[in-house]
Amino acid sequence: TQIFSNKVALVTGGSRGIGAAIVRRLARDGAAVAFTYSSSPGPAQELAQAINAAGGRALAIKADSADAAAVQAAVAQTVAAYSGLDILVNNxxxxxxxxxxxxxxxxxxxxxxxxxxxxxxxAKAAAPHMKEGGRIITIGSVVAERSAFPGASIYSMTKSALVGMVRGLAIDLAPRGITVNNVQPGPTATDMNPADGPHADIITGLVPLGRLGKDDEIAGMVAYLAGPEAGFVTGASLTIDGGYLA
Ligand code: NDP
Structure with a gap:
């Protein structure tokens, strides 16, 4: 059996980039994966169809993250479609x-x-559905620790906010055996940070490993945190950045 057989996951922003890689990875490892999208219905439906055609289970749900009712409805739709919820990835x-x-x-x-x-x-909508062993994972960023470029103050603030929220939620949910963690990618090749973008060379120059991260690499850390081996990891912000913060 696969590591996430009998597990249900919900990934926000799963239509492209890191979120799509997380959807593919969790589905590959046996999870039933619902994911939200906002403005990319085409890529979202294609991803879900590809996974379902290959024998996996995936469901694309339109839900603008800025709309709280839509996010709550996405949680409810996931629970209804797959009879529960074990893993929430806020991407x-x-x-x-x-x-x-x-x-x-x-x-x-x-x-x-x-x-x-x-x-x-x-998290508030999902946690009541989770059993012991539940997982909540957020995608933060190394900008929580190093802003580095002009014009990034508010983005950095949002990612720093996740560091604190994850610590607090981890303590709140610990009595129920649900872990809460934050993954902090460094520069990763996606639409948000294109490998052929105008600043790619400057950014790559700040990464000791000399390249951008791959979405599949970020998904690998998420899969670790979502899995049974990570049961003693909670409240943590884990960096995956090619040495950017080193
Ligand atoms: P992309 O821009 O490539 O993809 C963003 C994803 O989020 C898309 O699936 C998009 O869906 C979805 N999304 C955006 N806005 C909304 C919304 N209002 N409601 C629902 N979904 C939404 O970004 P990345 O894959 O690069 O980023 C993913 C996460 O990783 C983000 O939280 C980002 O901050 C973080 N990160 C990225 C890094 C990088 O270098 N790329 C580095 C560190 C962190 P749709 O198109 O359907 O709206």
Whole structure:
């Protein structure tokens, strides 16, 4: 049997990038995986169809993370479709840049609405469905520890917020045997941070291993945290960054 046979996962923002890699990995290892998307219905449906055609179980759910009712409904739909919920991965996130003089209050609110608030909303909705051994994992970022470039203050703030939230949720849910952890990727090749983007060379130059991370590598750390071996890891923020913070 596979490691996640009989497990149900929900991944937010699973249509592209790191989230899609997490969906593929958990499905490959036997989980039934629901995932949300917002503005990429095509890639979302293709991903779900590919997994189902290969004998896996996947379900794409449209749910804008900024809409709390939609996030709650996605949790409910997952539980209804697959009879439970064991693993929640809060991956959906956006990167809006701007220095203090440029960054608008609207964008500040938008960043919190997509990167922070739905992590609370989803955890609150999901935890009551989880049994002992449940897993809540968030995707933070190394920017919680090193902002590095101008114009990243609010993005960095949202990822730092996750560090604190995960510590607190880990303590709250520990009596029920549910672990809560945060994965902090360094620069990873996705649409958000393209390997052929204008700043890719500068960014790669800051990574001792001399390359961007791969979405599958981030998914591997998520799979570890989601699995039974990680039962004693909770409240942690784990870095996977090619040495960027070293
Ligand atoms: P991408 O931009 O490539 O993908 C973002 C994903 O999030 C998409 O599936 C997108 O779905 C979804 N998403 C965005 N906004 C919303 C929303 N409002 N509601 C629901 N889903 C949404 O980003 P990455 O894969 O690079 O990033 C994934 C996570 O990893 C983010 O939290 C990011 O901050 C973090 N991260 C990324 C790093 C990198 O270098 N790439 C480094 C460190 C952390 P859709 O298109 O359907 O809206």
């Amino acid at each position: 959906a996130g956006i990167l809006l840049r701007g220095t203090l003089d440029e960054f608008s209050l609207e964008n500040f609110d938008r960043m919190l609405a997509v990167n922070v608030r739905p992590v609370f909303v989803a």
